[in-house]
Amino acid sequence: MDRRVEKTRKAIIDSLSFLMSKKEYQGITVADIIKKANVGRSTFYENFQNKDEVLDEIFENLIYHVFSEIEHTDGHAFQNNLKGEITHMYIHIRDNEGKAKTFLLGKSAEVFYKRMGEKVALICDKKLNGSDRLPPELAHSHIASTFSDVLKYWSGRKFADSPEQVAGYFMLLAEEILAKA
Numbered sequence: 001m002d003r004r005v006e007k008t009r010k011a012i013i014d015s016l017s018f019l020m021s022k023k024e025y026q027g028i029t030v031a032d033i034i035k036k037a038n039v040g041r042s043t044f045y046e047n048f049q050n051k052d053e054v055l056d057e058i059f060e061n062l063i064y065h066v067f068s069e070i071e072h073t074d075g076h077a078f079q080n081n082l083k084g085e086i087t088h089m090y091i092h093i094r095d096n097e098g099k100a101k102t103f104l105l106g107k108s109a110e111v112f113y114k115r116m117g118e119k120v121a122l123i124c125d126k127k128l129n130g131s132d133r134l135p136p137e138l139a140h141s142h143i144a145s146t147f148s149d150v151l152k153y154w155s156g157r158k159f160a161d162s163p164e165q166v167a168g169y170f171m172l173l174a175e176e177i178l179a180k181a
Helices: 003-022 030-037 041-047 051-071 082-095 097-105 109-127 136-156 163-173
Strands: none
Touching: 003 030, 003 041, 003 051, 030 041, 030 051, 051 109, 082 109, 082 136, 082 163, 097 109, 097 136, 109 136, 136 163
């Protein structure tokens, strides 16, 4: 990618990140992002279709390492089971606290929690053998909500508990669905 394009995209991404720390995601407009990034409207739309696409890139950049590692272990030692993978996610969130704090404690935290929970639910879906007692979409929604709730609890406590403890909380809360994982 051309350096100028990278610089422009970074300015747009940084602008949305900053704005999300100050106000609700729903209240942020493309005009706000353009103004903060000091780019033109056409430049914005040459790089992104809308603010959701910018958010997707922010989110992917923030959590890429965590989820790519789970799928392709690259040297970090963690248990190769669901609890180990969940622990690994929490470790990276804690270790990346500076960046993550903007999203976990900012005005737009709900958007981050929702997306993170959905990503975790997809990973859990791959691990589950299915339950004949629950519809899959309900199980998926439950896992996403549970992960988000545990993450909110943990960030609200300023990451006081260890990632292993927090992963244990998640596993206990999601036990009914994850029993077969």
